[in-house]
Amino acid sequence: MPFEHSIKTSSPDETYALGARLSSFLEAGDTVSLSGSLGAGKTALVRGIASGLKVKSHVSSPTFTYLHVHEPEVSGGRTLHHFDVYRLRDASDFIEHGFDEQVGGEVISVVEWGDRVRGVLPDPVIDISVTYGEGQDDRIFQIHVPDNRDMAALVGDCS
Template identity: 40%
Template sequence: MAVLFDGEIASSEGMERFGIRLASELRAGDLLVLTGPLGAGKTTLTRGIGAGLDVRGPVASPTFVLARTHPPLGEGGVPLVHVDAYRLGSAAELDDLDIDFDRSVVVVEWGSGFLDGVAESWLDVTIERPVGAGAPDAGASDATDADVTAPDDEPRRVTVVAHGPRWSAVTLP
């Protein structure tokens, strides 16, 4: 286990840019588990990852479909599978989604504790936001996990912890 990043991200735009940078290190078979309260920026980070992987979008919260696959736009690209495990009751229910972990980059929101034994290596991404910061964006596609936006766009603390051998030689800028 190693901390690849521990720092503050100043805005939603910064969170999306961080996702794009993170995507430059990702490849098929990579798994990311995002943890944070409602409105922390999990979907915004995933939107940046999708942009960095150049997948078909828009990347929005998969709350009501549980999992959404975004195919690559270019030849040789990697699909992004975006999962919302919030409404799942167990790891078995996650397994029932029949996710292609080996040939995709998989991002699981609310997935802590659901992925034991799924992967040898993964990234835990924790996003903390100030308590009571901002209000959900009225135009967000999913008000239950809407990202906080201006004028109350508060900085977030993001910690990326790597587990397993896949990440031993990786550093994040």
């Protein structure tokens, strides 16, 4: 049964912590598609995911390079491919740049603005949309996991 849940964070630190928790549920070959407005917290979530995956490089938005590859810092860590496809015209650009060959396999891929290329991402895709909440730093993460992995622990201490 698919997992779908809405999680609220109230600060960039909480968003980072959510990403770190989420990383423990990610498996080799997973693709995470992030969507949301500019400044909504997508990169903060990716920083948390990267921390949980134990990557050695600093995570920043790859807007001007499209893809950052983050290798694991320690044995047992996992490689993260962090895409930002904001500047691509459409999904055909994703394929033209060969990015479709960089997702799947043994890496974890996170695609910011993934809704723009959703049709060419390999299934299953974990979809996460980020929206602004009521407070200045409040964010609402709508998480949809299409397979039947047990994600209940992810929401254990979240609202």
